[in-house]
Amino acid sequence: xxxxxxxxxxxxxxxxxxxxxxxxxxSPQGPGVLTANNALPPTPGGEVGSASSEFASAAExxxxxxxxxxxxxLDRIAKLDVNATAKGSLYLEPKTSTWFDGFRGPxxxxxxxxxxxxxxxxxxxxxxGGKPQRKFSLGGLMARVPNSNDKPYWxxxxxxxxxxxxxxEVKYTQNGSSKPQELxxxxxxxxxxxxxVGRAAAALYREQGGAWKVGRRWPSELPEVLQWGMxxxxxxxxxxxxxxxxxxxxxxxxxxxxDLRMTVDFVRFLRPKLPDYADPLNTxxxxxxxxxxxxxxxxx
Numbered sequence: 001x002x003x004x005x006x007x008x009x010x011x012x013x014x015x016x017x018x019x020x021x022x023x024x025x026x027s028p029q030g031p032g033v034l035t036a037n038n039a040l041p042p043t044p045g046g047e048v049g050s051a052s053s054e055f056a057s058a059a060e061x062x063x064x065x066x067x068x069x070x071x072x073x074l075d076r077i078a079k080l081d082v083n084a085t086a087k088g089s090l091y092l093e094p095k096t097s098t099w100f101d102g103f104r105g106p107x108x109x110x111x112x113x114x115x116x117x118x119x120x121x122x123x124x125x126x127x128x129g130g131k132p133q134r135k136f137s138l139g140g141l142m143a144r145v146p147n148s149n150d151k152p153y154w155x156x157x158x159x160x161x162x163x164x165x166x167x168x169e170v171k172y173t174q175n176g177s178s179k180p181q182e183l184x185x186x187x188x189x190x191x192x193x194x195x196x197v198g199r200a201a202a203a204l205y206r207e208q209g210g211a212w213k214v215g216r217r218w219p220s221e222l223p224e225v226l227q228w229g230m231x232x233x234x235x236x237x238x239x240x241x242x243x244x245x246x247x248x249x250x251x252x253x254x255x256x257x258x259d260l261r262m263t264v265d266f267v268r269f270l271r272p273k274l275p276d277y278a279d280p281l282n283t284x285x286x287x288x289x290x291x292x293x294x295x296x297x298x299x300x
Contacts, residue, residue, distance in 0.1 A: 021200075021217040021283045022123045031285040032277035039286075039293035042117040042270035051110050051228075052268040055082050055090045066109040071147060074253055076233070090264040096235040096256035098136060102246030103153055103175045103239075107142055109150045109229025109241045116193045117272050117295050118228050123188060124160035131165040131187055132176040132234060138162060138169055139232030139262035141194040143201075146227055149250075152176045153222070155240065156231060157203035157215060159190045160260065168192075170203040170216040176246075184213055189265070194228075195295045196220050197272040200280035204295055212296055216288070220282060230267065234260035270297060279280070 010063040044052075053060045061082040068075040076097040085091035090108075097105035124139040126132040140158030148154070155172045162169050162182045168190065171180040186207045193204035193212075201220040206212045238256025242249040272294050286294070 008012045017199070021281050031279035031282055032275075034275060034278035034290045034294075035284045036289040036293050037289065039290040040273045041293060041298040042272040042295065044268065044270050044297065046271065048112060048114070048116065048271055049084060049177065051088070051112060052266070054088070054266045055197075055264065056088055058082050058084060061090070063190075064108045064110060067104075067109065067203070067227070073104060074250070076104075076132070076253070077108075077235045080108065086263045088265070090230070092139065092230060092232045092262045092264070093155065094139075094232045094234050094256040094258060095261055096238050096258045097233040098236050099142070099156065099171075099173075099231060099233055099237070100136075100155070100180075100236075101173070101178050102250070103167065104149070104152075104250050105231055105233035107144060107229055107231050109142075109144070109227040111146065111225055112228045112269065113225045115195075115197050115272050115274075116143070116226075116228060116272040117193060117197075118267065119191070119193050119297060119300070120230070120267045121189055121191050122159065123190070123263045123265075124232070125261050125263075126259045128155055132161040134161070134235040134237065134257055134259040136162055136236035137234035137258075137260040140192050140230070140261060142227075142229060143194055143196065143222070143230040143260065144227045145223060146225065155201050155203070155218065155222075157192050157194050157205060159185060159192070159205070168215060172201070172216070172218045174221065180215060186210075191300070193295050195272060196222060196226070197274050197294065198280050202280070202291060204292060204297060212292045216289055217281060217291070228269070230262075230264055232260055232262040234258045
């Protein structure tokens with residue numbers, strides 16, 4: 001799929017590795033301070049906005065590609081539809097699968113270029129309702145480097161059951177090495193943001209009725225064009241002896257006890273605005289409050 005070019009990606013000098021933000025004080029020679037009052041929310045519309053889906057019609061599914069089709073991988077999706085299983089929503093039910101280090105799971109995506117905010121409202125449950133009972137049964141958003149199976153490179157923000165139930169997981173994977181972090185969250189609908197802005201990537205989340213929180217900031221070494229989309233995976237324990245052998249695990253469909261269903265109310269793509277003087281990896285330059293304003297839609 002041709003990447004949607006809707007602006008120019010401005011990437012400054014990149015920090016090495018997958019570390020978190022710094023708090024070094026801005027100086028006259030360094031970054032300035034972006035206050036929350038001066039921060040602007042991302043802009044909807046334009047070509048990147050046209051990639052958004054409200055999932056009101058089954059026809060909207062045709063805008064999305066399956067990784068298993070485009071990169072000739074195993075199809076790890078048991079059920080996928082729009083406005084059928086769940087009215088006005090995308091429904092995704094994965095087979096036993098995972099995204100970790102070199103292990104691959106499902107991905108339904110669009111290729112987009114430049115600075116992006118991907119904003120969605122999702123609900124992750126067990127197949128019979130309630131919390132998923134199998135460990136590392138998570139669903140949410142992912143941005144992945146195309147054709148990166150040899151050196152896996154992607155970031156994600158998902159919710160569901162990790163080691164424990166009721167969690168959001170933020171994860172950055174570079175050259176096949178994943179750095180996850182789990183954060184407690186209430187069950188039910190959760191709003192998620194995955195974004196790339198300047199030299200930073202970020203994951204945000206909000207419980208229903210709660211306030212936005214920054215889950216993680218990472219230095220972004222991601223290329224301009226990424227696969228932005230939705231993932232869900234489940235049942236890590238069924239990998240058994242293959243937990244240390246991604247190559248063998250990726251070559252066959254693991255027969256296990258998958259226990260996840262994900263409902264996605266909408267996915268909206270927006271373009272973030274960040275002044276040249278602001279450093280999104282420096283919390284003294286761009287506080288969490290300011291970053292939340294930059295990466296969440298006005299009124300959200």
